[in-house]
Amino acid sequence: MKFLENVVDMKKGHEDLNHDRITVGMATCGISAGADHVFERLKGAELQTMLENVGCAGMCYAEPIVTVKQGDVFSIYGHVTEDKVDMLIQAIRERRVCSELLLGHSLEEIEYYKKQKRLLMSNCGKINPLSVEQYVSAGGYAGLVNALKKKPEEVIADVLKSGLRGRGGAGFPTGKKWQLVAQQQGKRMLVCNGDEGDPGAFMNRVTMESDPFRLIEGMTIAAYAIGSQDGVIYTRAEYPLAVETLLKAIKIAEEKNLLGKNILGIQGFNFTIKMKMGAGAFVCGEETALINSTMGLRGQPRFKPPYPAQRGIDDNPTNINNVSTLSLVSVIMSMGADEFAKIGTEKSKGTAMICLAGKVKRTGVVEVPVGISIRELVFDVGGGVVEGTEFKAVQIGGPAGGCVSEQYLDTKLDYESLQAIGAIMGSGGMIVLNNEACMVDVARYFMSFTAGESCGKCTPCREGTTRMLEILDKITKGLGTKEDLEKLKLLAGFIKENSLCGLGQAAPNPVLSTLQQFGDEYTVHIEKKECPSHACKNLLRYTILDNCIGCGNCKRHCPVNAISGKPKEKHVIDQEKCVRCGACYEACAFDAIERK
Amino acid sequence: MPDINKVLEKYSSPGDLIAALQDIQKEFGYLSEEHMEALSKKIKAPLSRISGVATFYSMFRLKPIGKNHISMCRGTACHVHNSETLLRFIEKKLNIKSGEMTDDGHISLETVNCIGACAKAPAMMVNGKVYGNLDEKKIDKLIEDLRK
Numbered sequence: 001m002k003f004l005e006n007v008v009d010m011k012k013g014h015e016d017l018n019h020d021r022i023t024v025g026m027a028t029c030g031i032s033a034g035a036d037h038v039f040e041r042l043k044g045a046e047l048q049t050m051l052e053n054v055g056c057a058g059m060c061y062a063e064p065i066v067t068v069k070q071g072d073v074f075s076i077y078g079h080v081t082e083d084k085v086d087m088l089i090q091a092i093r094e095r096r097v098c099s100e101l102l103l104g105h106s107l108e109e110i111e112y113y114k115k116q117k118r119l120l121m122s123n124c125g126k127i128n129p130l131s132v133e134q135y136v137s138a139g140g141y142a143g144l145v146n147a148l149k150k151k152p153e154e155v156i157a158d159v160l161k162s163g164l165r166g167r168g169g170a171g172f173p174t175g176k177k178w179q180l181v182a183q184q185q186g187k188r189m190l191v192c193n194g195d196e197g198d199p200g201a202f203m204n205r206v207t208m209e210s211d212p213f214r215l216i217e218g219m220t221i222a223a224y225a226i227g228s229q230d231g232v233i234y235t236r237a238e239y240p241l242a243v244e245t246l247l248k249a250i251k252i253a254e255e256k257n258l259l260g261k262n263i264l265g266i267q268g269f270n271f272t273i274k275m276k277m278g279a280g281a282f283v284c285g286e287e288t289a290l291i292n293s294t295m296g297l298r299g300q301p302r303f304k305p306p307y308p309a310q311r312g313i314d315d316n317p318t319n320i321n322n323v324s325t326l327s328l329v330s331v332i333m334s335m336g337a338d339e340f341a342k343i344g345t346e347k348s349k350g351t352a353m354i355c356l357a358g359k360v361k362r363t364g365v366v367e368v369p370v371g372i373s374i375r376e377l378v379f380d381v382g383g384g385v386v387e388g389t390e391f392k393a394v395q396i397g398g399p400a401g402g403c404v405s406e407q408y409l410d411t412k413l414d415y416e417s418l419q420a421i422g423a424i425m426g427s428g429g430m431i432v433l434n435n436e437a438c439m440v441d442v443a444r445y446f447m448s449f450t451a452g453e454s455c456g457k458c459t460p461c462r463e464g465t466t467r468m469l470e471i472l473d474k475i476t477k478g479l480g481t482k483e484d485l486e487k488l489k490l491l492a493g494f495i496k497e498n499s500l501c502g503l504g505q506a507a508p509n510p511v512l513s514t515l516q517q518f519g520d521e522y523t524v525h526i527e528k529k530e531c532p533s534h535a536c537k538n539l540l541r542y543t544i545l546d547n548c549i550g551c552g553n554c555k556r557h558c559p560v561n562a563i564s565g566k567p568k569e570k571h572v573i574d575q576e577k578c579v580r581c582g583a584c585y586e587a588c589a590f591d592a593i594e595r596k
Numbered sequence: 597m598p599d600i601n602k603v604l605e606k607y608s609s610p611g612d613l614i615a616a617l618q619d620i621q622k623e624f625g626y627l628s629e630e631h632m633e634a635l636s637k638k639i640k641a642p643l644s645r646i647s648g649v650a651t652f653y654s655m656f657r658l659k660p661i662g663k664n665h666i667s668m669c670r671g672t673a674c675h676v677h678n679s680e681t682l683l684r685f686i687e688k689k690l691n692i693k694s695g696e697m698t699d700d701g702h703i704s705l706e707t708v709n710c711i712g713a714c715a716k717a718p719a720m721m722v723n724g725k726v727y728g729n730l731d732e733k734k735i736d737k738l739i740e741d742l743r744k
Contacts (some may be wrong), residue, residue, distance in 0.1 A: 579684045
């Protein structure tokens with residue numbers, strides 16, 4: 001086996017990471033906050049210091065993020081928008097800390113990271129995603145080197161011992177999956193499932209954009225363990241930056257003999273990775289649908305057995321793992337299975353990447369030890385709900401998941417505990433909801449999602465989700481009846497039991513979970529024809545009251561010109577034109593607008 | 597106008613179907629009947645299979661898009677941040693529904709399930725670039741800029 005230092009210029013990577021250096025987080029979130037402009041401005045300032053783009057450190061709430069290392073002083077700056085960049089440039093020139101924008105001198109100093117444990121994300125936001133030199137200097141490829149010193153079956157035994165379970169949602173033990181494929185004869189295929197279709201989940205995008213070599217290394221280890229020469233990364237065309245980054249990283253790995261023939265000089269160890277892009281179908285996250293899609297077919301699931309491990313792509317034995325799962329493999333082989341298994345709970349090991357979004361103060365991607373409580377995640381890591389509102393629930397697991405209301409906040413984040421209260425770990429998308437969210441509307445939202453994404457192959461899912469959506473629509477319009485609730489439960493049970501794949505079997509979960517924990521909200525919609533959270537637009541009506549002084553402020557704020565009236569006279573809202581956005585309600589300083 | 601034969605040059609088997617359709621859409625903006633027929637001949641797959649795939653995946657479009665294209669995200673985080681109201685606002689402003697194009701062919705609008713910018717919700721993509729933390733005012737300005 002060749003030494004790593006003979007393949008990759010580690011000295012360069014080491015120098016990059018230890019010299020004076022300015023970095024800008026340029027993953028999708030960063031760019032949407034203007035990081036590309038900030039980068040250009042820093043470049044234009046000719047600061048005589050190395051300037052690099054890095055991936056996403058997970059602090060989406062504070063984007064754009066710039067780090068500066070000058071001598072012994074390292075500083076992390078947040079909210080560095082274009083209008084503030086001059087202030088930072090000035091400070092860099094004077095070699096001083098720009099305290100106005102400072103978040104901390106290390107990640108550990110920042111509140112957001114105190115309860116996190118960053119194994120998989122340790123490079124995110126630190127290294128240039130396309131510098132294999134920096135990746136190796138930061139400890140990358142140590143996992144592959146360790147694996148190659150062992151026999152393939154020993155690597156599988158290590159992964160089993162680590163307790164790693166699939167991070168795509170189902171939580172099947174990864175080592176067991178590998179064993180099944182390794183037993184099969186013929187051309188074995190290795191697929192990385194990067195079809196992150198779950199709305200509210202974007203951790204795979206962050207990994208692919210910020211640390212692509214971590215995934216490539218994990219896949220190479222998996223290929224060695226199961227004896228595969230053909231790898232495929234299946235990802236979403238909606239993630240253009242992730243696709244571009246991976247394509248470039250694969251090319252670099254090939255040039256360095258970290259992919260291709262006789263990898264690291266080991267005779268007969270050949271492995272290549274191809275990219276396949278999905279075309280916008282949620283169901284393709286399901287293994288058998290994904291297989292069909294990679295073969296250029298409609299992404300419809302098929303019956304199991306035969307399982308993909310027996311007959312997958314082109315009828316070859318196929319192993320499919322999620323992006324996070326495969327990336328964690330490189331972590332496990334580098335830190336050791338025993339060390340990894342020390343983190344987490346008895347049945348769920350290691351760390352999990354969670355996306356915090358919705359009405360939470362600090363949104364972003366976090367990596368936490370499995371077993372942390374939902375309360376800690378929302379309040380300690382996320383900083384609680386946005387100012388001036390109250391916590392209502394957390395929706396976890398997306399369209400297949402459920403809610404965690406206040407009374408269950410101390411539930412642990414692990415596969416079994418969440419399932420016990422009707423939610424799921426899923427891929428780890430977590431949407432925090434406050435008192436402005438209507439739980440019936442949330443359930444209707446997810447049902448409209450699954451009804452739209454049902455592939456149409458089996459009747460329970462195709463027809464059942466549509467019927468459930470119709471009922472939920474009725475309720476949110478104030479047309480629901482008491483019998484509708486019984487019908488919803490009946491349909492839910494039927495769909496769960498009779499659908500062909502996971503999409504259908506899990507589709508009723510958001511409804512069942514909200515019915516169980518927020519049943520009274522359904523009742524108010526049905527009996528009083530009211531939406532207590534004022535979220536169901538059809539039950540909402542804004543009217544101007546008699547105490548209107550005619551200041552015209554509401555009129556100026558209305559985006560659709562639905563308000564008319566002469567100055568100093570009472571104004572009127574045209575209900576036909578009104579889009580019920582609430583801008584007038586917010587704008588009125590005299591409480592002269594009624595929301596009902 | 598790009599040449600369809602050139603776009604299809606590297607594709608030869610039915611397994612390439614999705615990648616080929618993606619390339620066609622990238623070059624022409626949508627999939628026309630003629631393009632699908634050309635693909636059918638090239639990769640020797642029946643037209644029914646091609647149209648079956650083209651209509652299955654939500655990314656494929658069977659009609660042209662405008663010079664500027666808006667994809668409004670309808671993911672969960674965007675939904676709880678009122679993206680539905682913003683969508684209605686855009687529809688009223690452009691006087692088109694989602695899935696349509698303005699009469700002058702300048703702007704088209706569609707909804708997408710999730711663009712993965714949940715931390716910046718509500719978000720949308722305009723000509724492939726993500727814009728986050730939107731409100732009526734920001735959208736108004738974005739659209740006015742597109743009209744210039």
